[in-house]
Amino acid sequence: MSVFDAMNTSASGLTAQRLRMDVISSNIANAQTTRANLDENGEFEPYRRKMVTVEPKANDFRSFLHKAAHGKGVRVTQIVEDDEPFKLVYNPNHPDADETGYVQMPNVDPLKEMVDLMSATRSYEANVTTINASKNMLMKALEIGR
Amino acid sequence: MMEWYDSAFQTLEGALNFATLKNRTIANNIANVDTPDFKAKGVRFKNVLHQTLEAKRTHPRHIEFSSEDPSQKYQTYTKQHTTYNHNGNNVDIDKEMSELAKNQIYYQGLVDRINGKFNNLETVIRGGK
Numbered sequence: 001m002s003v004f005d006a007m008n009t010s011a012s013g014l015t016a017q018r019l020r021m022d023v024i025s026s027n028i029a030n031a032q033t034t035r036a037n038l039d040e041n042g043e044f045e046p047y048r049r050k051m052v053t054v055e056p057k058a059n060d061f062r063s064f065l066h067k068a069a070h071g072k073g074v075r076v077t078q079i080v081e082d083d084e085p086f087k088l089v090y091n092p093n094h095p096d097a098d099e100t101g102y103v104q105m106p107n108v109d110p111l112k113e114m115v116d117l118m119s120a121t122r123s124y125e126a127n128v129t130t131i132n133a134s135k136n137m138l139m140k141a142l143e144i145g146r
Numbered sequence: 147m148m149e150w151y152d153s154a155f156q157t158l159e160g161a162l163n164f165a166t167l168k169n170r171t172i173a174n175n176i177a178n179v180d181t182p183d184f185k186a187k188g189v190r191f192k193n194v195l196h197q198t199l200e201a202k203r204t205h206p207r208h209i210e211f212s213s214e215d216p217s218q219k220y221q222t223y224t225k226q227h228t229t230y231n232h233n234g235n236n237v238d239i240d241k242e243m244s245e246l247a248k249n250q251i252y253y254q255g256l257v258d259r260i261n262g263k264f265n266n267l268e269t270v271i272r273g274g275k
Binding site: 010 | 162171174179187222254260
């Protein structure tokens, strides 16, 4: 319970949305990466698309006892990999092409990433608006009795 | 004579607390706008039936039934029964943003009103000079 509760809550939202944007940037930057890491056979594997999962913060029993019924924001649970199969592109001259001439490309869909990026940006902006609202309210409260 | 003043300040103070809690709740809803299975929360005034039906503790050291202060006239609640998104989330971002704007103006109005009251008091103290 603090004066800055609402701002802390919105700040957690900003952090989560910014991480989403970072992960999306990484996905787009690696959309053509065919040598992201080595698999168990010692061969190169293409980049796998990553996604961020989030959950409400302090959603435990104690938070109900401590009068935090309004919630304390959001936090990132983990960054998961998309297990969709890699795209196969016929390109026999590529150094990573197999015997049949196909290259395994990352399972990144730039269109999907752009849509996710827009979504993250809008959510980020909503949290900025909330911070400004809380800030204006606190500034107004300082005028009491002036 | 001063009771009239005190009660007005108390009412305004209660309204400020309500607006603050509402702001926190809206901030939490907006922060969780992309969280799967998150259900939006709201603030509402308790009704008389709820107050009458509320369970009573038989010992002061028992855990409270409600997480909120029983003397408070309002409480947070979860909007359980709707889903606006395929991931189970039910935060209506347009509603939350307009509620946020509304709450902000409400809060500023309350502060102006409190200041008006203080100014009245000041005028009286100075004897209208």
